[in-house]
Amino acid sequence: MPRPFASSADMDDKTQTLEVLADGVYALTAEGDPNVGAIEGEDFLVCFEALATPAAARDWLALLRAHTDKPVRYLVLSHYHAVRTLGASAFEAPVVIAHDRTRALIAERGKEDWESEHARMPRLFKEPEGIPGLTWPGVTFSGTLTIDLGGDRGDLDLAYCGRGHTEGDIVAWLPRHRILFAGDLVETQAALYTGDAFHRDWASGTLDHVASFGAEILVGGRGAVARDRRASRAAIHQTRDFLKTMLREVGAVRERGGSLKDAFTAVHAALAPAYGGWPIFEHCLPFDVSRLWDELDGVERPRIWTAERDREVWAELQD
Helix, strand or coil: CCCCCCCCCCCCCCCCCCEEEEHHHHHHEEEEEEEEEECCCCEEEEECCCCHHHHHHHHHHHCCCCCCCCCCEECCCCCCCCHHHCCCHHHHCCCEEEHHHHHHHHHHHHHHHHHHHHHHCCCCCCCHHHCCCCCCEEEEEHHHHHHHHCCCCCCCEEECCCCCCCCCCCEEEEEECCCEEEEEECEECCCCCCCCHHHHHHHHHHHHHHCCCCCCEEEEEEEEEEECCHHHHHHHHHHHHHHHHHHHHHHHHHHCCCCCHHHHHHHHHHHHHHHHCCCCCCHHHHHHHHHHHHHHHHCCCCCCCCHHHHHHHHHHHCC
C-alpha cells in the first residue's frame, strides 16, 4: 500500500509546551511541530515566526499572555514558508521583518507554497479561512539588523548566515543570554525539510556561521530546545550530518548512472537508522531528494512546488 501523502494522515494534536528560557525569553515547542519564540523588550515584544494561520497564532499568543501583556511591536519571519508566515495578522505587529530574499520569494512563489503546504500538512492550518492573504514584510535587510530592546535588556541581533533551508533564512541572537533562535537552519531531533534548500552552502559555510555564535541555548525550527552548549553543538552537527549524508548518497547514485528513485532509496536506507523515527522524516524525504537531484544537475534555484507537482513527486518516489 502506498503511504498517505506527506503529512495528510497526521491529524493527531501535539502537546504544546511554553518554555521560559531566560527572563523575558520564551519558546513554544510542540513535539516536532514548528517552534516559535518571543523576546520581551522594555515595553514591547518581539515575536519570532508566525505559524500557519491567525487562529494558530492566537493560541500561541494566549499562552504567552500568561507571562506578559506587552504589545507586539516586531514580528520576525525567519524565512518564507507558509507554515511560518500566514498567521502574521494575529500579532497586529506594526513592524514585520524578514530578509530581502524572503520578500522576493513571497512575491515569486508565495501563493503556490501556500497551496502546497496546506495540502501537505492540513493539521497545521487551523481555520484556514481566516488567513487574509500573503504576509508582506515591511522591513527587510541583507546582512544584519539590530533591535534595541530598551532599558537594560540589551540587543536582539538578526543575521543572515548564508543560503540554507531557503535563500533567505535569518537567525535571531540574544548575546546577553547567548540564546539563538535558528529557525529551520537547525533542527533538534526532527528531520530536515530541504525541498527549497541549497544543500552544499547549508552544510558548509552557513552552518559554520550558525555555529560561530557559540549558543548556550538554541531553539531550532522543530524539536526540543537545546539547553546547553553541548546540546546546541549536537543539534548543529546532526543537521550537518543529515545534509552530508544526502549529498554523499545522491552524488554516488548519480556517478553510477542511477535514477532519482535509486537516489531516494539510497538516501532513505542511509538516514533511516539514525533519523527515521524523527518527526516528518517520511514526509520530507521525497521532496528533499528531488531538490538535491536538481541541485546536483545544475538547477541553481529550487523549482516552485505546487500542489500538483507535490503529488507527482510523491507518487514517483513512494509508490
